[in-house]
Amino acid sequence: DVKVTQSSRYLVKRTGEKVFLECVQDMDHENMFWYRQDPGLGLRLIYFSYDVKMKEKGDIPEGYSVSREKKERFSLILESASTNQTSMYLCASSLLQTDTEAFFGQGTRLTVV
Amino acid sequence: AQSVTQLDSQVPVFEEAPVELRCNYSSSVSVYLFWYVQYPNQGLQLLLKYLSGSTLVESINGFEAEFNKSQTSFHLRKPSVHISDTAEYFCAVSAPNFGNEKLTFGTGTRLTIIP
Numbered sequence: 001d002v003k004v005t006q007s008s009r010y011l012v013k014r015t016g017e018k019v020f021l022e023c024v025q026d027m028d029h030e031n032m033f034w035y036r037q038d039p040g041l042g043l044r045l046i047y048f049s050y051d052v053k054m055k056e057k058g059d060i061p062e063g064y065s066v067s068r069e070k071k072e073r074f075s076l077i078l079e080s081a082s083t084n085q086t087s088m089y090l091c092a093s094s095l096l097q098t099d100t101e102a103f104f105g106q107g108t109r110l111t112v113v
Numbered sequence: 114a115q116s117v118t119q120l121d122s123q124v125p126v127f128e129e130a131p132v133e134l135r136c137n138y139s140s141s142v143s144v145y146l147f148w149y150v151q152y153p154n155q156g157l158q159l160l161l162k163y164l165s166g167s168t169l170v171e172s173i174n175g176f177e178a179e180f181n182k183s184q185t186s187f188h189l190r191k192p193s194v195h196i197s198d199t200a201e202y203f204c205a206v207s208a209p210n211f212g213n214e215k216l217t218f219g220t221g222t223r224l225t226i227i228p
Contacts, residue, residue, distance in 0.1 A: 004156070035218075040122065040220060042203060042219055042220035042221050045216075099145055101147070101159040101162065102216060106155055106156045107155075107156055
């Protein structure tokens, strides 16, 4: 069974903390993505990566950075967490071809207090 | 640029009744179209997709969607819903020539089945 695993289901962090969200996929996919999901706004792309050490900004990259040191692992970093970054974060992976589906992790619900 | 519009944020339906979830898109190029489903407390999973060929596509659990190029729509339908269909449904579009990063999602429709 294909799998995208996010390290935490729930996280509570304080304003100003540095936060790491980890994602691992076991499908040897080239593409990996981080989305943010908010009610009424759907999924918005934060960053994506199509290869090791490669990254591209999505639609809402401000306040976030990413790291991809190995093909199977894609990390989202909140350099200084703020309350407006309280959200559900979804990681996904896919093959390079655009006609293939994206596989999603179960999500990390982050609360910044 | 491409965009997806899901006009209905919530759709309540009685069990065994038919349902249609609406999706309209805009794009200056040809597109691939997807419906994803998110069951409570889970990530998204692919329900069905349209790439080319027959404009009517079906899923294994009885949903179908029809690509209508003239109306730029990809509505999702099911003739008889079950309690287990309670979920949030997302329509998405990608542009074949611009890489998977251009997968754009709608805002989602929450389908609630009333017993």
